Amino acid sequence: MNKAIPLLVIRFIVLVLFQVLIGNHINFLDTINPYIYILFIIYFPVQNNRMLFLFISFLLGLTVDLFSDSGGIHAAAILTAAYARPVILKFSFGSLYQNHNLKLSTTDLSTKIVYISLVTFIHHLVLFSLETFSVSRTIFVLQKTLFTSIFTILLCIILSIIFSRNTK
Amino acid sequence: MQQIINFIIRNKVFLLFLLLFSIALLFTIQSHTYHKSKFINSANLVTGGVYNTLNNASQYANLKSQNQFLVEENNLLKSKLYNSNILSHALTDTLNKSIYSSKTAHVIKNSYTASDNILLIDKGINDSIKQDLGVITSRGIVGITDRVSSKYATVISILNTTNKISAQLKKTNHFGTLVWNGKSSKEIQLIDVEKIAPIKQGDTIITSGRSSIFPKGIPIGTIKDFNLDDAENYYEINITLFNDMTNIEHVYIVKNNDIKEIKNLLNENNE
Numbered sequence: 523m524n525k526a527i528p529l530l531v532i533r534f535i536v537l538v539l540f541q542v543l544i545g546n547h548i549n550f551l552d553t554i555n556p557y558i559y560i561l562f563i564i565y566f567p568v569q570n571n572r573m574l575f576l577f578i579s580f581l582l583g584l585t586v587d588l589f590s591d592s593g594g595i596h597a598a599a600i601l602t603a604a605y606a607r608p609v610i611l612k613f614s615f616g617s618l619y620q621n622h623n624l625k626l627s628t629t630d631l632s633t634k635i636v637y638i639s640l641v642t643f644i645h646h647l648v649l650f651s652l653e654t655f656s657v658s659r660t661i662f663v664l665q666k667t668l669f670t671s672i673f674t675i676l677l678c679i680i681l682s683i684i685f686s687r688n689t690k
Numbered sequence: 691m692q693q694i695i696n697f698i699i700r701n702k703v704f705l706l707f708l709l710l711f712s713i714a715l716l717f718t719i720q721s722h723t724y725h726k727s728k729f730i731n732s733a734n735l736v737t738g739g740v741y742n743t744l745n746n747a748s749q750y751a752n753l754k755s756q757n758q759f760l761v762e763e764n765n766l767l768k769s770k771l772y773n774s775n776i777l778s779h780a781l782t783d784t785l786n787k788s789i790y791s792s793k794t795a796h797v798i799k800n801s802y803t804a805s806d807n808i809l810l811i812d813k814g815i816n817d818s819i820k821q822d823l824g825v826i827t828s829r830g831i832v833g834i835t836d837r838v839s840s841k842y843a844t845v846i847s848i849l850n851t852t853n854k855i856s857a858q859l860k861k862t863n864h865f866g867t868l869v870w871n872g873k874s875s876k877e878i879q880l881i882d883v884e885k886i887a888p889i890k891q892g893d894t895i896i897t898s899g900r901s902s903i904f905p906k907g908i909p910i911g912t913i914k915d916f917n918l919d920d921a922e923n924y925y926e927i928n929i930t931l932f933n934d935m936t937n938i939e940h941v942y943i944v945k946n947n948d949i950k951e952i953k954n955l956l957n958e959n960n961e
Contacts, residue, residue: 539740572703577710589732590801590804591732591810592718593721594717594718595718598718601711
């Protein structure tokens with residue numbers, strides 16, 4: 523556990539900087555930016571104190587908000603994704619995931635894709651609903667969620683493949 | 691009492707979630723209200739410093755195009771200077787009037803993909819920047835300053851759905867309100883223009899100077915297309931911006947030196 527805390531802190535800082543300095547300026551096809559900082563909650567240890575997990579996620583979202591002048595949309599979105607994570611874990615890895623001492627680097631790719639996609643989709647849906655903040659433009663929100671999700675999922679999977687090779 | 695405490699302990703995760711979510715929602719709602727983003731903005735030392743460092747490194751990539759803009763502007767200013775003794779008052783009055791003074795600044799963070807875009811510039815209270823000053827480039831308007839810290843200031847871009855700026859036709863004095871529908875970073879909308887206004891495709895739109903934030907005559911863009919609104923009383927006009935909002939580096943902050951006097955006068959009228 524002692525080793526895990528500095529690792530989490532470094533991951534937190536690196537992901538925030540990566541998001542605000544690079545991720546927010548990609549502007550693929552003029553409007554699409556990937557939100558890679560959700561890798562933090564995807565890779566957060568499965569055995570955890572849920573209160574602490576929610577609080578750290580909220581802090582992460584708020585830090586990204588601070589940099590991108592967006593009020594509290596990132597905080598709300600990543601908080602929802604963090605809250606829903608146990609359900610998603612159960613759905614994608616089976617109900618016994620807690621007994622198996624699950625590690626993402628050892629699971630096979632297809633279940634990992636399902637897991638990452640679900641977390642990404644929930645995060646993006648809340649994010650863009652709050653960003654647009656109007657019911658009359660639901661179609662626009664769904665469109666943006668879909669396109670951005672594809673981009674984010676691709677990048678997350680590529681990054682997770684690159685960084686998991688060392689641990690095997 | 692016992693039961694209440696038990697309930698809280700049993701649902702502590704959900705309650706924490708609700709609490710944090712409502713805080714986030716509060717910040718979001720604040721940011722959607724004009725001039726209300728009190729806590730979460732990038733005009734503080736940490737975020738401003740990070741963006742400043744990045745900008746110091748990355749501004750070299752844009753030197754060529756930014757130099758081109760400055761040369762174009764120099765040309766414009768020179769032509770105005772050489773022609774000043776023959777041309778009428780109207781062409782030279784935009785920035786030379788003594789009631790408006792201007793300052794230069796660098797944009798260190800630009801954004802144009804969200805529906806409420808905010809820029810960050812490297813001038814703050816130390817350079818006597820305040821809230822509600824106009825920000826322009828040589829090609830057109832950029833936005834209005836909002837939050838100010840000692841060294842940095844945020845600018846509400848014209849590409850922001852909460853923004854409302856007064857603008858008018860260049861040919862006549864028919865005016866309307868500039869808004870943005872959040873769709874394209876190259877286009878902006880002018881609404882509430884009287885039906886009798888003679889508008890044509892390609893006409894130029896300029897600031898009207900009514901809000902006393904921008905001087906009259908700052909260019910905004912040309913009319914792309916237009917149609918009547920649902921009640922068929924007012925025009926809704928799509929404008930192609932002169933400014934490339936995706937590539938902004940040097941900006942001017944315009945300050946109306948008489949703003950206090952004007953505001954006092956208006957307040958007296960209201961009472």
